[in-house]
Amino acid sequence: MKPIQANIKHLRSLKKLSQERFADDLGWTRSMVGSYEEGRSEPPIERLIDLSNYFNIPIDILVRKDLRKAKDTSFIEIGNKRVLFPVTVNEDNEDLIEIIPAKASAGYLSGYDDPEYIEQLQKIKLPFLPTGTHRAFPIKGDSMLPVKDGAFVVAKYVEDINDIKNGRTYIVLTKDDGLVYKRVYSADDENLLVLSSDNKSYKPYFVSKETILELWEFTCCINTQEYDEKELKLSSIMTMFQELKVELEAVKQL
Numbered sequence: 001m002k003p004i005q006a007n008i009k010h011l012r013s014l015k016k017l018s019q020e021r022f023a024d025d026l027g028w029t030r031s032m033v034g035s036y037e038e039g040r041s042e043p044p045i046e047r048l049i050d051l052s053n054y055f056n057i058p059i060d061i062l063v064r065k066d067l068r069k070a071k072d073t074s075f076i077e078i079g080n081k082r083v084l085f086p087v088t089v090n091e092d093n094e095d096l097i098e099i100i101p102a103k104a105s106a107g108y109l110s111g112y113d114d115p116e117y118i119e120q121l122q123k124i125k126l127p128f129l130p131t132g133t134h135r136a137f138p139i140k141g142d143s144m145l146p147v148k149d150g151a152f153v154v155a156k157y158v159e160d161i162n163d164i165k166n167g168r169t170y171i172v173l174t175k176d177d178g179l180v181y182k183r184v185y186s187a188d189d190e191n192l193l194v195l196s197s198d199n200k201s202y203k204p205y206f207v208s209k210e211t212i213l214e215l216w217e218f219t220c221c222i223n224t225q226e227y228d229e230k231e232l233k234l235s236s237i238m239t240m241f242q243e244l245k246v247e248l249e250a251v252k253q254l
Contacts, residue, residue, distance in 0.1 A: 143198070
């Protein structure tokens, strides 16, 4: 079975469309849909263009990639198309998440929109995660203490940048800076966001929403190193001052 044959049937099923309704939407005949899904014929280029426009998936993905692992029609927007990165599952139908290795994180900016790059990533199962597309990102440096250098942040893909929750932490992929993990705030200019580090040794900075390629909301953190007693005390002090700052700001508003 060729990918395009399986993909047409699967994507139609995800939209809960009959062959007749699907054919009507595309301006085809029902027998044409049946012929393509059963492999009795292959869609010519003009029909592939119809499918690409209908599902918002590039033609090369439709004809080369098996999309049957996709559980829904949630797509990641790449330029003016939306490329499907399926939530992969194991043999027990349990969701898996991709891990971006520390050594490969620098290449994520050039590979984030390449299905083959995503496909070759190692995957793990974390049964406590909420539904949605998740990915694990390596953390470098000390800008987001107490999250340590070498830890991994597991985050959920945010489809709409307007869904950002002010003051929450996100993995942000930008054209200029690549991957960063920061606390995100709205700016006075609605076209900008403020990216802030929890370690106040680092100054906050602005990014244009237009430069943001991907946005992932923090779900959990996986530490790869043990905290020592000194670090735990420092972490507690920082947390106390951060909470105190919030309380003082609340007092100012009274």
